[in-house]
Every structure is written in C-alpha cells, then in structure tokens.
Amino acid sequence: MGFTKRRCITTVFGIVIYVTDVGTDLWVAVQYFEDGRVAWCTLTLLFVLCGLACAQIFSYAWFCDDGGVADSADRAVRADTLSRRSAVVLHLLQLGIFIRYYRLLRKAVRTVWVCSPSVRDDTELHRDLFAKATDLSMLRLFETFLESTPQLILQLYIILGHDHRSVIQYVCITGSFFNIAWSTVDYRRCFRRSLPDVSEMPWGLPTVVYLSYKLLTVSGRVLALSLLVVLHTYYVFALAFVWLLGVIWTYREETDFCTSKHLEKLYRAVVGVILIFTFFNIKGQNSKLQMLVYYVACATQNLLIPVMFFCLEPGAAKSDFFWPVAGVIFTSTILGLLLLCLFYKFLHRKTEAPVADEVDGLRNEGKKDLEAKRRMQAFLQH
Known part of the structure; x- marks a missing residue:
C-alpha cells in the first residue's frame, strides 16, 4: 500500500x-x-x-x-x-x-x-x-x-x-x-x-492494541514519577539517575545514528530521556531480553512508588488524590503490560527478510540517498 x-x-x-x-x-x-x-x-x-x-x-x-x-x-x-x-x-x-x-x-x-x-x-x-x-x-x-x-x-x-x-x-x-x-x-x-522489507502495521486491532499498550504504560510511568516528585522535589534526582542509566546503555550499545560525533552524543542523551518513559530498540536487533528487563524494572518502580508514598507521607491515606492516582498507576501498568504481551505474541508482524545493509543493499545509491536510507535503518524501533 x-x-x-x-x-x-x-x-x-x-x-x-x-x-x-x-x-x-x-x-x-x-x-x-x-x-x-x-x-x-x-x-x-x-x-x-x-x-x-x-x-x-x-x-x-x-x-x-x-x-x-x-x-x-x-x-x-x-x-x-x-x-x-x-x-x-x-x-x-x-x-x-x-x-x-x-x-x-x-x-x-x-x-x-x-x-x-x-x-x-x-x-x-x-x-x-x-x-x-x-x-x-x-x-x-x-x-x-x-x-x-x-x-x-x-x-x-x-x-x-x-x-x-x-x-x-x-x-x-x-x-x-x-x-x-x-x-x-x-x-x-x-x-x-x-x-x-518490513511489514506495515495494519489499521484496526493491531494499531488500537499498540496505541493502548503505549499510552497505558507511559501514563502509569508518568503518574508514578509525578507521585515521586510530589513526595519530595529532591526525588527529581532519581529521574536524573534513570536518565543516566539510559544514556550509559546507549553508549554501551555503541549507537551509530548520526554523521557527527557531537550530534551522536546529543542523540544518546535524547534516547536516555525517552527510555525514562518507554522502551525503544536502539540497535534494530533482537531485543526481547532488554525489553523484558526494562519493563520488569519499570513496573516494579511504578508499583513501589505509591507504597513508598503511603509509608513516608503521613497524610497520604486522607488526601483526596492518593487512592485514585495509586489505582490508576496499578491498573494502567498491569493492563499496559498485558496488552504489550498480547501485541507481540499475536499481532506483531515481524521482518519478512533481512534489511539490506548500506554495503550490500545500497551500493548503487548516491551518497545522500545512502545516508538517508542508513538513517532509516538506524531509527529507534518498537
């Protein structure tokens, strides 16, 4: 199409x-x-x-x-x-x-x-x-x-x-x-x-499930981090630490997205911010293990933050927002993970053929076309 x-x-x-x-x-x-x-x-x-x-x-x-x-x-x-x-x-x-x-x-x-x-x-x-x-x-x-x-x-x-x-x-x-x-x-x-060589994600149920999975997991993540900052503004340094872990991972994976070394550093910093909230495959390789580790860690953090807020904030139980927010965090996190499993188990169209690398598949292209196609293959995935 x-x-x-x-x-x-x-x-x-x-x-x-x-x-x-x-x-x-x-x-x-x-x-x-x-x-x-x-x-x-x-x-x-x-x-x-x-x-x-x-x-x-x-x-x-x-x-x-x-x-x-x-x-x-x-x-x-x-x-x-x-x-x-x-x-x-x-x-x-x-x-x-x-x-x-x-x-x-x-x-x-x-x-x-x-x-x-x-x-x-x-x-x-x-x-x-x-x-x-x-x-x-x-x-x-x-x-x-x-x-x-x-x-x-x-x-x-x-x-x-x-x-x-x-x-x-x-x-x-x-x-x-x-x-x-x-x-x-x-x-x-x-x-x-x-x-x-990659199948398009069709409209309908796959798109709805993917949208719901992303929206629910990101919503639960944002609400949990917001609750953490409400507990004390100093906890914003915890977000900085999570960002640093994401940046370290991008350096460990040796991403090669940009033509400039300085721009590559900015790219890795941006990906670190994205990884605070949701998972993306930064190398285009099999990422089941990384995705599993990421979402287990995020879900654990999301579910523990309301518990920590309840234990450390004396008036938590009597506040007008704690229980509704905690309920949304728990529900969106669990439901989002279930939809994630549903999508990748039954609705995810996998690559039909190996994506050509810039040598084998693009050797006859001009330099500018080669760079554009190389960038396409290096984009964040998932």
Whole structure:
C-alpha cells in the first residue's frame, strides 16, 4: 500500500495536534506568569524550548545529510534545496518542522490527487514520501518526549502537590497525552512502512492494541514519577539517575545514528530521556531480553512508588488524590503490560527478510540517498 489520501489527512491531523500541544503549553506558562508563579512559568517554557530546539537541530542536520541544504551552484541544479543561511534562519525561527510538513504534503497531494495513475503507482515515489514522513515522525517523537512527558510530570506535580488547578492545565495535560499517543503510533507506522522489507502495521486491532499498550504504560510511568516528585522535589534526582542509566546503555550499545560525533552524543542523551518513559530498540536487533528487563524494572518502580508514598507521607491515606492516582498507576501498568504481551505474541508482524545493509543493499545509491536510507535503518524501533 502506498501513500494514500488517508495518510495525507492524518499528516494534517498531526500538524493540528503538534500546534495545539505547544499552544496550550505556552498558554499555561502565560497564566503562571500572570499569577506570579515565575518558577512554574520558567520550567514550562524550558520544556517547550528544549523539545523544539532539539527537533530543529536534528532537522537541520538531516537536511544537510540528505542534500536539502546546498551552495548556490548545487541549488541551480536542484530546485528543492535551501541555502545554508536560509536553512539556519528557518530552523532558528522554529520553522524546520513546518517546512518538512509543507514539502511532504505538497508532494503527497500532487502524487495521490493530481498525478496520473502511472505516477501514483511509482513504488520509489511512495517510498520517498514515507521516508520524509518517517523523518518528520522521528522529530515529533524527540519533541514529544523532551517536552510533553516532562510537561505532564510538572503539571501533575503542581496539581497534586500544590492543589493549583485550572481548566487550561487540564487542557494542557490532555493535549500532552494525545501528543504522546499520536507521535508513538504514527512513528511506528511510518517507520515500518519506510523500509521495503518490513511489514506495515495494519489499521484496526493491531494499531488500537499498540496505541493502548503505549499510552497505558507511559501514563502509569508518568503518574508514578509525578507521585515521586510530589513526595519530595529532591526525588527529581532519581529521574536524573534513570536518565543516566539510559544514556550509559546507549553508549554501551555503541549507537551509530548520526554523521557527527557531537550530534551522536546529543542523540544518546535524547534516547536516555525517552527510555525514562518507554522502551525503544536502539540497535534494530533482537531485543526481547532488554525489553523484558526494562519493563520488569519499570513496573516494579511504578508499583513501589505509591507504597513508598503511603509509608513516608503521613497524610497520604486522607488526601483526596492518593487512592485514585495509586489505582490508576496499578491498573494502567498491569493492563499496559498485558496488552504489550498480547501485541507481540499475536499481532506483531515481524521482518519478512533481512534489511539490506548500506554495503550490500545500497551500493548503487548516491551518497545522500545512502545516508538517508542508513538513517532509516538506524531509527529507534518498537
């Protein structure tokens, strides 16, 4: 199946979720500033800027790797390139992702609505569209876990720990959950479709189960960590320790995702943040053991945190939030793990053939095409 009209519509829907999530976060920050909560305002803005900046850095680097940024001589040959100065300015203005959305939709609409049937059936054209969509979904994934998930912990800490509630906070929390759910499922679908030898995750039950498994496990994780921070803000160093373990694992696995050593370090730091909340296969190899260890450790932590909160916080049993939050943590963690087992046991389509490496399968490609395809194979999996 190629890049369809439904895929175009879902891409537009992704833009709406992205803008809505960032917009509600900025709205919350403004409200905190007007209320004199400067620290909360600063942290909210910091998470937003961190997610956006990281996405723009990788977007610019991939434009350079794929030949999207060129000198004047090269631009005369390829009309779809940007000058280096224009690319830098656009990414500094946080417009890199929007440029990618525009280019993807422009080419997709022309392909599925305007072009002749012979062009619409061009396999390489559709593969290129999914490669662009996968780049974009990877950037969205980075932005989500650097901005939406920390934002959730912050907002839940403010609501639960300081009893400060407003409608826009709940809208912000809802938007963050939708952003997490959408970015993880969209990324998986785009990633699997962008590789020629990997089966696409079908719509219907597999997508629903995968979405539910991710959303439930991430929700239980976020609530447990929020409860930990509510217990005492110093426990935020425990999150830093978990992040450090994730980064150490990426170094141990010797990831080779970026063309720059400095960018590779940033990539490993970002993956460390993602691993605080959910599992991803960072090498594209058999990861059953790593996944088992990861989720057993996370589930144990999630279930122990409410118990620790109850034992160390004298008024826990009488608070109006402890029992509901603890119940959601227990339920979402256990149900999420059950759905994880269900998905990988019965609904997971495995690779049909070995994915070509950059020597055997891509030896006839140009340098820029080779780098783009190598990146596809090195993307986070699962």
